[in-house]
Amino acid sequence: MAPIMVKSNLMHDDKNINLMHDDKNSIEPYQKGDLIYQNHYVQSLIGSGIFGTVYAVKNSIGLFSAVKVINKKTRVNNDLMQQIMRVRSNQLITIENIGETYKGEYYIQMNMGEGCLSDIVLESIYTEEWVYEWFSDILNALIVFEDNGVEHLNIKLSNIFVMDDTVKIGDYGNIACFSLPEGKRMIDRTSIHYRAPESFSEKFGHSVDRWASAVVLYYLLTGEYPFDGETIEQIKDSIFNKQPNLKLIPKFASFFERCFAKDRDNRFRCAREMSNAFEDLTILKKDKQQPIYGQPKKRKKRKRCIPCR
Numbered sequence: 001m002a003p004i005m006v007k008s009n010l011m012h013d014d015k016n017i018n019l020m021h022d023d024k025n026s027i028e029p030y031q032k033g034d035l036i037y038q039n040h041y042v043q044s045l046i047g048s049g050i051f052g053t054v055y056a057v058k059n060s061i062g063l064f065s066a067v068k069v070i071n072k073k074t075r076v077n078n079d080l081m082q083q084i085m086r087v088r089s090n091q092l093i094t095i096e097n098i099g100e101t102y103k104g105e106y107y108i109q110m111n112m113g114e115g116c117l118s119d120i121v122l123e124s125i126y127t128e129e130w131v132y133e134w135f136s137d138i139l140n141a142l143i144v145f146e147d148n149g150v151e152h153l154n155i156k157l158s159n160i161f162v163m164d165d166t167v168k169i170g171d172y173g174n175i176a177c178f179s180l181p182e183g184k185r186m187i188d189r190t191s192i193h194y195r196a197p198e199s200f201s202e203k204f205g206h207s208v209d210r211w212a213s214a215v216v217l218y219y220l221l222t223g224e225y226p227f228d229g230e231t232i233e234q235i236k237d238s239i240f241n242k243q244p245n246l247k248l249i250p251k252f253a254s255f256f257e258r259c260f261a262k263d264r265d266n267r268f269r270c271a272r273e274m275s276n277a278f279e280d281l282t283i284l285k286k287d288k289q290q291p292i293y294g295q296p297k298k299r300k301k302r303k304r305c306i307p308c309r
C-alpha cells in the first residue's frame, strides 16, 4: 500500500487565505513584543480566519499560548463562552482564559497546538493506521460536543491539532460568535468543501459537524475533497447532487455512503453511532494492514460507546 499523498493546491480553501480582508480589525495588528493583556506578550502572528487573528503569546514566566483576538466588529456571546470554557476533554484544545485586550478586543487564550492537521498532511508522510487513530480522536471530540450541546460548525483540517500524540479539535470558541442572531449565517463564510447540504438552509446543528468530520477523513485517506469543483457553485452543486468517488476507498464505501447521505435521516444519527461504525470497520481492517512508514502509534484500547438510541 502506498503512503497517502495529498494535493497541496487543494488546501488553499482550508486556511481562509482569501477571506476576511473586509472584516479585519480596524486597528493595527500586534507586533512581536507587544503587551497584549496583563503579563502576556506577542511572539508571532500565526494566522487569521473568519472571526479574528491568532497570535503565539508568551507570559511572564515563559509559557506559550495561542491567543485568538476576535475582530472588533464581531460580537461574542460571553455567557456561552464561559460555558464552553468549562467543557474539558483530552480531545479538545483547552481554553485557558478569555478576556479583553488592552485595546478592548475580545480574546480567547488556548493551549498551543503543535501543528494543525492541514500542515501535517502537507508536510509529512502518514499511514492509514495513523488516520484511524486521528479520526477516532476526532469522533471522541464530537461525542463530547454532542454531550455538552456544543456545535462547532467549522470543523476542518486547520481547526484540528496534534498535541501530546493526540488529535484535538480547537477553535470551538467560535460558536460563541456563531450563536448570536447575526452570527449564524457566518457559516456562509466557512470553507465550502466541508459544508453539509443543510448548512445552506436555516436549520442545522450537530449533523453539520459529523458531515465535516467525514470530509476530513475522506481527505486524509485520499488527498482529495469528496465534493469538489472549479467554482463555489460547482462545489455546491456537487454537495447537493453528486456522490463522492468511493472507488478510491472501497473498504470505507458503506461508511461514507451513510456519512454523506443527502437526506439527514439516512445518516448516522449521532457521533456515538458514527464512532461505533468506524471502530468496527477499522478493527476488522486492522489485521490486514501493514504500516509503511515509521512506527505506528500503539492503538489505545478504547471503550466502546453506547449507541445513542
Ligand SMILES: Nc1ncnc2c1ncn2[C@@H]1O[C@H](COP(=O)(O)OP(=O)(O)OP(=O)(O)O)[C@@H](O)[C@H]1O
Binding pocket: 014, 015, 016, 046, 047, 048, 049, 050, 051, 052, 053, 054, 066, 068, 093, 110, 111, 112, 113, 114, 115, 116, 154, 158, 159, 161, 170, 171, 190, 191
Ligand atoms: N490553539 C492553537 N494552536 C496553534 N495554532 C492555532 C491554534 N488555534 C488556531 N491556530 C492556527 O492559527 C491560524 C489562524 O486560525 P484561525 O482560526 O483564525 O483561522 P482558520 O483556522 O484558518 O480559519 P477559521 O476562522 O475558519 O477557523 C490557523 O493556521 C490555525 O491552525
Ligand SMILES: [Mg+2]
Binding pocket: 049, 158, 159, 171
Ligand atoms: Mg480556526
